[in-house]
Amino acid sequence: MLNKTSPGFKFGFQILAVVGALIFTTLIMLLAKAPPLEAFRLIVVGSVGSVGKISDVIVAWIPLLLATTGLLLTFAAGLWNIGIEGQITLGAIFTTWALRLLQDSSLSPGLIIIIGFMAGVLGGMLWASLTGLLKIYGGVNEIFGGLGLNFVATALTIWLIFGPWKRPGVGSMSGTVPFDNSLWLPQVEGLRMSWWSLGIGLIGIAIVYLILQGTYFGLRLKAVGKNGRAAFVIGIPTGKYMMSAFFICGAFAGLAGAVQVLAVYHRLIPSISSGYGFLGLMVAMLINYQALWAAPVAFFFAALNIGSIQLPIVLKLDSALSGVLQGSLVLFVLMMDGVRRRLTAKKVK
Amino acid sequence: MLHQDPLDFPPMKIVDNMLIGHDGGLFPNKGEVSKALKELQSQFGFNLDPEAYVDSLTVGERQQLEILRLLWLGARVLILDEPTTGISASQKAKLFETLKKLASQGMVIIFVSHKLEDVEGLCHKIAVFRQGSLVGEVAPPYETDNLVELMFGKVISLDEKTQLEFCEPAVEVAGLSIDDNRIQIRGADLIINCGEVIGLAGMEGSGQRQFLRTLAGLIRPVGGEIVLNGKRMTGKPYHAFQGVGVSYVPASRMEEGLIPGLSITEHFILSEGQSGFFIDREKAVTVSRERITSFNIKGEPVTRVEALSGGNQQRALLAMLRTPLRLLLLEHPTRGLDIESSIWIWSKLKDRCKQKTCIVFISADLEEVLHYSDRILVFYNGKVSQPLDATSTTVDQLGQLIGGKGF
Numbered sequence: 006m007l008n009k010t011s012p013g014f015k016f017g018f019q020i021l022a023v024v025g026a027l028i029f030t031t032l033i034m035l036l037a038k039a040p041p042l043e044a045f046r047l048i049v050v051g052s053v054g055s056v057g058k059i060s061d062v063i064v065a066w067i068p069l070l071l072a073t074t075g076l077l078l079t080f081a082a083g084l085w086n087i088g089i090e091g092q093i094t095l096g097a098i099f100t101t102w103a104l105r106l107l108q109d110s111s112l113s114p115g116l117i118i119i120i121g122f123m124a125g126v127l128g129g130m131l132w133a134s135l136t137g138l139l140k141i142y143g144g145v146n147e148i149f150g151g152l153g154l155n156f157v158a159t160a161l162t163i164w165l166i167f168g169p170w171k172r173p174g175v176g177s178m179s180g181t182v183p184f185d186n187s188l189w190l191p192q193v194e195g196l197r198m199s200w201w202s203l204g205i206g207l208i209g210i211a212i213v214y215l216i217l218q219g220t221y222f223g224l225r226l227k228a229v230g231k232n233g234r235a236a237f238v239i240g241i242p243t244g245k246y247m248m249s250a251f252f253i254c255g256a257f258a259g260l261a262g263a264v265q266v267l268a269v270y271h272r273l274i275p276s277i278s279s280g281y282g283f284l285g286l287m288v289a290m291l292i293n294y295q296a297l298w299a300a301p302v303a304f305f306f307a308a309l310n311i312g313s314i315q316l317p318i319v320l321k322l323d324s325a326l327s328g329v330l331q332g333s334l335v336l337f338v339l340m341m342d343g344v345r346r347r348l349t350a351k352k353v354k
Numbered sequence: 355m356l357h358q359d360p361l362d363f364p365p366m367k368i369v370d371n372m373l374i375g376h377d378g379g380l381f382p383n384k385g386e387v388s389k390a391l392k393e394l395q396s397q398f399g400f401n402l403d404p405e406a407y408v409d410s411l412t413v414g415e416r417q418q419l420e421i422l423r424l425l426w427l428g429a430r431v432l433i434l435d436e437p438t439t440g441i442s443a444s445q446k447a448k449l450f451e452t453l454k455k456l457a458s459q460g461m462v463i464i465f466v467s468h469k470l471e472d473v474e475g476l477c478h479k480i481a482v483f484r485q486g487s488l489v490g491e492v493a494p495p496y497e498t499d500n501l502v503e504l505m506f507g508k509v510i511s512l513d514e515k516t517q518l519e520f521c522e523p524a525v526e527v528a529g530l531s532i533d534d535n536r537i538q539i540r541g542a543d544l545i546i547n548c549g550e551v552i553g554l555a556g557m558e559g560s561g562q563r564q565f566l567r568t569l570a571g572l573i574r575p576v577g578g579e580i581v582l583n584g585k586r587m588t589g590k591p592y593h594a595f596q597g598v599g600v601s602y603v604p605a606s607r608m609e610e611g612l613i614p615g616l617s618i619t620e621h622f623i624l625s626e627g628q629s630g631f632f633i634d635r636e637k638a639v640t641v642s643r644e645r646i647t648s649f650n651i652k653g654e655p656v657t658r659v660e661a662l663s664g665g666n667q668q669r670a671l672l673a674m675l676r677t678p679l680r681l682l683l684l685e686h687p688t689r690g691l692d693i694e695s696s697i698w699i700w701s702k703l704k705d706r707c708k709q710k711t712c713i714v715f716i717s718a719d720l721e722e723v724l725h726y727s728d729r730i731l732v733f734y735n736g737k738v739s740q741p742l743d744a745t746s747t748t749v750d751q752l753g754q755l756i757g758g759k760g761f
Contacts, residue, residue: 219635221628224616228624232613238572238604239613239624239674240596 015345022341026334033329039322047319048327052312060196064269065279066307067206068093068261072285073299074210075257080294081217082250083230088136088151090282091158092129092255096262097277098162099128104184104266105170114187121188122263129259130252132158137251141244147251162275170273180274190268202268207300209257214296226250258282284310287335293342306331355433356420364409368402372423394422397452410535412558421449425456432456433464436690438472450476470498505692524548524583524712525569525681531577532568537561541578542738544731548680548710551703553717553727553744556756560733562716563685569714570602570683571595583680599680605689605716607667614660618642618653618670625674649673650698665695672702682706684715688722700726720749720756734758 031041052062072089079086086092103124107117135154139145167176190199217223228236229246237243265277288306292298313327362371372391373382388404395402400418408416417437424432432453438446453476457463467473473480473496480492482504490504525546532539539561546552554562567573569580571592580587582598604610612621619642623633626641642655649669653662659670668691675682687703688696703713703726717723723730724744732739732755739755754760 219632221623221631221633224620224623224633228613228616228620231615232609234610235613236624237592238602238610239621240593240627241624242593 014349018341018345019338022337023334025337025341026330029333029337030326030330034322034326037322039320044316044320044322044326047315048309048312050312051315052308057196058311060193060198062304062308062311063198063203065281065310066304067202068264068269068279068281069284069288069307070206070300070303071209071257071261071264072281073288073303074206074213074296075254075261076285076289077213077217077294077296077299078226078250079254080289081223081226081230082247083233084140084247084250085148086133086136086151086251086254087148087286088133088154089254089258089285090278090280091151091155092132092258093262093265093278093282094155094158094162095128095132096125096259097128097266097273098158098165098262099131099259100125100263100266101165101170101181101273104188105181108184108188117188118190118267121267122260125263125266126256126259129257129262130255133251133255133258134248137248140251141247159275162273162277166273166275178275180270180272183272188267189271190264192268197269199268202264205260205264209260210296210299213257217296222249284331287331291335291338356417356424356435356437362408362416362419364407366408367404368406368408368411368419369404371408371419372404372426375423376427390426391422394426397448406536412563415559425452429461431462431464433466435466437465438467438469446472470501474498474501502693522548524710526581527569527578528581529578530565530568530575530580532561532564532573533576534561534564534573537564537736539565539736539738544741546681546712546714548712549707550728551707551713551715551726552741553715553723553730554733555717555720555723555730555752556733558718560756561736561738562731562733565731565733565738566683566685566714566716567602569681570600572602599676599678600683601675601679601681602683603671603675603685603687605685607664607671608660611671612659612667615658617656617658618646618651618662619655621659621670621674625676627676645673649702665691668695668699672699675706678709679706679711682711682713684713686717687715688717688719696722720752724749724752732756 027045034041034044051058053059072093075092076086076089100121103121104117107120110117112120132154136147136150139150140147143150166178166180170181171177172182190201192199217227225236225241226246226249228239228241229243233243236246261281262277265279266273270277284306285303288299288303292302309327309330313324316322316324316326363374366374369384369387369391372387373384376382391402391404394400400422402411402415402419402422408419411419421434421437434453437449450472453463453465457478465473465477474494478494480496480501481488482490482492482501484505492501492504523545525544527542527544527546530539530542530544532542537559542565544552554566556562564573568575571587571590571594574589578588582595582600585598587595587598608614613624616624619638622642622645623638639655645651646653646655649672651662651666651669651673653666653670659667662670668687682703684703688699691699707713715726724747727744729741730739730744730747730752731741732752734756735758739760742752742755
């Protein structure tokens with residue numbers, strides 16, 4: 006008889022979920038009359054087939070990891086920070102703003118980049134604090150507040166690109182004027198990735214792991230998330246802790262936005278967040294909010310994103326295929342978790 | 355099945371709760387339900403507003419709602435799990451009357467209770483369980499000592515009541531007025547000496563809960579003063595009350611007291627207050643082990659609180675209380691517990707009194723109120739009686755006051 010509570014049993018179910026998601030995606034491809042094996046091969050080669058590809062994956066990985074990192078804290082506090090997309094966008098806007106103000110000044114480029122990062126953090130925090138204030142003092146659910154602010158952030162980006170910050174002549178969807186090379190985050194020779202942003206991403210997740218694992222702050226945050234009323238009666242100022250979760254998540258989202266501007270696009274573009282906020286929500290759900298798994302799973306998702314870029318060119322398939330795979334993976338993992346719980350649950354409660 | 359913790363939908367109205375689980379087509383007839391509800395209520399003397407929201411009710415009132423709902427749905431086998439913990443004596447008599455009538459009509463009633471007088475007065479047959487096994491079946495006439503012996507394997511009697519020396523007044527309440535959406539309390543006065551135990555009696559929903567929560571700082575009074583150890587606390591936030599040594603132990607343990615998903619150790623860490631930034635896990639586990647032993651909790655430091663039984667959850671809640679405390683406020687501290695656990699919990703509480711902590715508690719069990727209190731306040735529909743001396747008050751007198759006679 007299988008031991009139904011062993012970690013192996015649990016792991017087996019997760020493998021089953023991955024297999025289920027692969028089968029599901031294969032079926033979709035068969036329906037679309039596309040060769041599934043060729044598509045999967047292309048995704049693998051397109052993501053980890055060469056050093057350049059791996060570097061590209063890392064470029065996508067870092068903002069995704071930063072977003073996931075922040076979300077781990079809001080999820081710990083029981084908050085659905087859907088507004089993270091807007092927070093990333095505001096981070097990018099603030100970074101761009103700081104760079105535009107300072108690019109012609111006499112400050113050293115290094116200092117300007119640092120100020121750019123700080124401005125991004127500030128922007129993300131500001132936007133997150135709006136959601137938080139609406140939630141805690143206005144009684145507006147953070148999902149609605151965040152969603153609304155996402156739209157405002159997108160509108161603000163478009164307005165800036167076509168209005169005050171437009172390129173000389175006519176504004177275009179390709180964004181604002183790119184910044185001078187000196188204001189780019191230093192990149193690895195011949196590759197698009199930067200050691201600096203990689204460092205920021207890894208340090209970020211390490212800090213959040215420590216906060217959740219071993220600090221009073223992290224434990225109280227979890228208490229607020231699991232039972233806010235009891236946490237209050239025990240003596241935790243729940244509003245303050247929810248607000249802190251929003252602030253820190255906003256800071257990480259802002260960092261992600263700053264990385265997008267300083268290390269990836271070097272300008273403000275209309276969809277600067279690249280959907281990493283929503284993808285981060287999926288990663289966080291997939292790893293069941295365990296910080297330890299954030300880095301590898303976010304890497305896997307980034308690899309799927311980068312790997313599927315070739316699909317439209319080679320197979321005339323839309324690159325949204327990676328989204329299908331990511332989405333079905335989350336659904337299957339959640340579903341198999343439910344099945345496992347049902348199997349292991351005691352018959353009558 | 356009537357559960358000990360009501361299974362209902364707090365954010366919905368009473369009438370909607372009645373309709374859930376009822377086959378009524380696409381468009382339920384709310385008017386008819388309200389009417390049926392009123393008729394049933396008049397049978398029992400309950401007084402619930404069909405348009406009220408369930409989260410504004412007390413645990414006892416929610417039990418009333420559940421009983422009404424099950425009867426209305428026409429259950430054939432009624433299982434009641436500790437149904438009498440939250441309702442008054444007169445309501446209980448009416449409930450028993452109905453249960454007897456239902457039984458005589460051929461309905462099967464399974465009644466789970468730890469209150470011997472209830473089962474003795476109601477049941478045609480008693481089955482006694484101890485630690486998961488059926489240890490005996492008894493037919494009337496019942497002998498209480500016999501039942502107690504079956505339940506515990508030994509005969510238990512309450513401790514002798516001991517009179518403690520009081521010191522100076524620790525809590526002064528003057529002209530306290532509270533406005534709740536259903537209950538109004540006007541001009542309540544009380545001075546509590548340190549080490550004193552005050553029992554709050556009354557039918558569920560008569561204002562005693564509001565009074566207790568006001569003393570805790572959870573409800574802001576509309577008038578009057580609360581002074582703790584010479585410090586004026588009126589209008590200060592709950593966490594300021596905690597800061598001066600007030601602790602509140604709610605009745606709904608899993609909703610307001612404990613945090614499902616966290617371990618016993620983590621609860622102790624949360625209640626301890628911070629020392630440094632990082633948690634010293636090793637030390638926390640050591641402290642947790644000590645408390646688990648001294649509070650006789652059946653669980654490990656890593657056990658999650660939702661896996662504990664009701665009695666062990668209550669012990670865990672008491673183990674979380676800080677020392678020293680000035681004022682300890684308890685809602686139904688022994689509801690749903692067996693006699694042995696209750697006696698044990700009160701021995702721990704009396705230890706607190708020796709350390710000069712004042713205790714104010716609510717209980718629906720008149721014996722408990724009379725036995726453990728020094729003085730008693732009776733609540734009736736928001737009115738508060740003069741403090742009664744517990745030694746010179748009888749159950750009958752208390753019952754009269756609870757029923758609203760003598761105010």
